[in-house]
Amino acid sequence: MDTKKLQAVLTSYGRTFLAVVLYAFTQGETDLKSILIAGAVAVVGPAIRAINPKDPAFGLIADKATAELNKLAKADKKKKAK
Secondary structure (H helix, E strand, C coil), rough: CHHHHHHHHHHHHHHHHHHHHHHHHCCCCCHHHHHHHHHHHHHHHHHHHHCCCCCCCCCCCHHHHHHHHHHHHHHHHHHHHH
């Protein structure tokens, strides 16, 4: 995974974690452990999808699809340039 993609993933997880933690706090939850657990639970679902190589949005299939789309885009660009 390249640095740019990793940064995007971590930023997404961070936003989700922060949103849930802030929501729990604003709803009157004061136990720090409970707040942090709620934040961790919020990122479990997307994390499971990210490590599944067959997931069409995040897994190996997505990487292959992106590579094929990039090839097609380059070929189309060359075709239009002629």
